[in-house]
Amino acid sequence: MNSTNRNNSFLSSSLTMGERICSAFIPFVAVIDFLIYAMANCFECRPRHKKIRYGFTDLTRLSNETRFTVNEVEALYELFKKLSSSIIDDGLIHKEELRLALFQTPFGENLLLDRVFDLFDEKKNGVIEFEEFVRALNVFHPYAPIEAKIDFAFRLYDLRQTGFIEREEVKQMVVAILMESDMILSDDLLEAIIDQTFADADADKDGRINKEEWKAFVLRNPSVLKNMTLPHLKDITTLFPSFVHDTEVEDL
Amino acid sequence: MPPRFEQADVTLDDVDAIFNESGDSRNLVVERREEGPVVPATMNAFELISTSQGLNLSSLFEKQMGLVKRETRFTSKCSANEIISKIEEAAMPLGFDVKKNNYKMKLLGEKTGRKGHLAVTTEIFQVAPSLCMVELRKSGGDTLEFHKFYNNLSTGLKDIVWKTTDEREVEEKNGSAAGSTSSQ
DSSP, X not given: OHHHHHHHHHHTOSSOHHHHHHHHHHXXXXXXXXXXXXXXXXXXXXXXXXXXXXXXXXXXXXXXXXXXXXXXXXXXXXXXXXXXXXXXXXXXXXXXXXXXXHHSOSOSOOHHXXXXXXXXXXXXXXXXXXXXXXXXXXXXXTTSXXXXXXXXXXXXXXXXXXXXXXXXXXXXXXHHHHHHTTOOOOHHHHHHHHHHHHHHHXXXXXXXXXXXXXXXXHHHOGGGGGGGOOGGGXXXXXXXXXXXXXXXXXXX | OOOOOOOOSSOOHHHHHHTOOOOOGGGSOOOOSOSSOOOOEEOOHHHHHTTOGGGOTHHHHHHHTTOOOSEEEEEESSOHHHHHHHHHHHHGGGTEEEEEETTEEEEXXXXXXXXXXXXXXXXXXXXXXXXXXXXXXXXXXXXXXHHHHHHHHHHHTTTTEEEEOOTTOOXXXXXXXXXXXXXO
């Protein structure tokens, strides 16, 4: 009698057919959810609630690989921590965070920002890690060799990484910088600007600038590389003081 | 590592020569250029591109530390000569002495400020026919005073400024297009 009652109660339950089907699936969803989470750990897709931290050994290694002293690397770490926690606090600089730092807004598109981000992101994993940050800034140091700056700038402007800075690419970049001030120029005017530059830079007149032509052009026009040097890097320890006792305390 | 000194970005030799204490005018700088019409320095496409905010990483340091930029730029559709006279017109009533040399100007404040007299260097570049880029740089004095000066100056320059990347520009972009375009 009890069993029939139970059977009857199931059939005459107030749940709709849809709700009953859903409730039947719940245990399966729970199992799948658990499997995904377990598998995610294998693929390192775990939610980034764990922040990446750097210890003294890492900072020393970076100092050895670059022209920054350990104190300067520590100071850069202070700057990096500020930048990398501005939107997503995960110890990594995302593109929005770089955009926020340079444009005061995380929104919008900017071709030149994309290029800078791309060059900093050596591993091409969509984020700038601290090592990448330090190694890139190493090129901007006032004492960095001019060849490193020439090379970095060439790769920056070689939008499609073909080994040449093409006319079309220069046009795209000029349009992009004018857009920052909401300036739109006529095509004729744009062409005139590029004509003049290419007359100076494109020695073999093939409509594109190769590495050698770029080097010669930059040496004739040093102000082209003006933004490749950050004088503040020399005084980084005064701009971002970090206290010595913190060094030992950082977890690895 | 032996100390290495940064190369100066800009040579102010010709401008500085104007301030040469020597009374003998024959000692003034000799024009290095050949005889002929003097034109403003051209700004090539890459120099123009490098003014992008995305490529000026110095703001990573300046913004974080509350440092204030020491230079500002605007573009103009007026001729370089018109720009020069307009700047001169606007700067003199603000108590600034104007010295010109080709397309570089040096503005010297008569009043002593927090860090001495405010000195501003202005340079005009030709980006394209009928498009000039004007750079104003603080070359002496207090940076905050430089910004105050520029704010005051820009009211006088409304007619020649076409576009500015100045963050403190409050004008609606729509409104300014109509208001700041000068008569060609």
